[in-house]
Amino acid sequence: MAAPDGDDKPLQKISDAFKVLASVAQxxxxxxxELASFSRACTHVCPLFGCLGIAFKFAEKDFVAKVKDLAEASNSIKTLQSMIEQDVQNNCVRTAGSHTRNLLRVKRGLDMVRLLFEYMLVTEGSSLRDPASxxxxxxxxxxxxxxxxxxxSAGLYTLPTKEQLLVKFNEDEAAARVLMQNYVTACTPVLQYVDNLFTSRDLGTDW
Ligand code: 1PZ
Structure with a gap:
């Protein structure tokens, strides 16, 4: 039975969380x-790793730790803007482990998922290797x-098939397509918003 809060529906949760963020971004x-709502939305991406198998454990650890850092920062910092400002003041924007650096990494992770879904939506067949790669x-x-x-690239050979992934997502193909498209659409302005935070301060996004 599906849990009423959708705990077993990771795609649904991601789609919902990013719709809310998109409306703020747009x-x-x-x-x-708010840093709290951004990091909460990112938390919903974490369960996806569990669907990919053991080969991506190292990626999961890295992403989860960075999202956790942002979530913890949100206890004392209200917005993404003020978080970045604080790191600028402290001259630690690019320092390993800084909140701003973690934000840039997490943003890239969101972009990775966006592109993965986008390619999955237009790729025939059951292999995830091509869209993932x-x-x-x-x-x-x-x-x-x-x-x-x-x-x-080694991990890409161990990925589940699309059908196996949908079972883990607890969605049929039609529902999954709608939810993936929702995320792709909602994520775009959110990524743009975060990019703007960096470029408007001349912090660059290619490091
Ligand atoms: C079907 C899906 C296939 C998914 C393939 C995903 C491959 C992601 C591999 C990422 C490896 C990350 C290992 C650690 C990298 C770190 O060095 C960097 C820099 O961190 P820093 O020096 O600032 O501490 N971290 C990153 O680049 C963040 C990577 C986030 C990866 C998120 C991927 C989300 C994929 C989810 C797919 C459902």
Missing amino acids: DSQSPDM KAYEKALAPYHGWAIRKAV
Whole structure:
């Protein structure tokens, strides 16, 4: 039985959470995006890793730790803006482990999932390898060293099939397509919003 809160429906949760963030990102009248709601939405992405198998444990650990850092920061910092401002003041924007650096990494993870879904929606057949590899090449590979790229390309051979993934998502194909498209659509303005936070302060996004 489906739990009423949708605990066993990771795609549904992601789609819902990002719709809310998208409305904040798109409405110039709305107050600045809250770190708590951003990090909460990202938390919903974490269960996806569990569906990919053991090969991506290392990626899960990295992503989950960074989302957790943002969630903890949200106890004392209200908005993404003020979090970045604080790191600018402290001169630690690019320092390993800084909130702002973690935000950039998490943003890339969201972009990875967006591209993965986008490619899955237009790819025939049951293999996830092609869409996953194309998404990785675009979103993350340019920022990763040789060892990580190697580990990822090995991991791509261990991915479940699309059908197996849908079972783990607890969705049929039609419902999954709608939810993936919802995320793709909602995520786009959110990523744009975060990008703007970096570019408007000349912090760059390619590091
Ligand atoms: C079917 C789906 C296939 C998914 C393939 C996903 C491959 C992701 C591989 C990511 C490996 C991450 C290992 C650690 C990388 C870190 O060095 C960097 C920099 O961190 P820092 O130096 O600032 O501490 N971290 C990242 O690049 C963040 C990566 C986030 C990855 C999120 C992927 C989300 C995929 C979910 C798919 C459902």
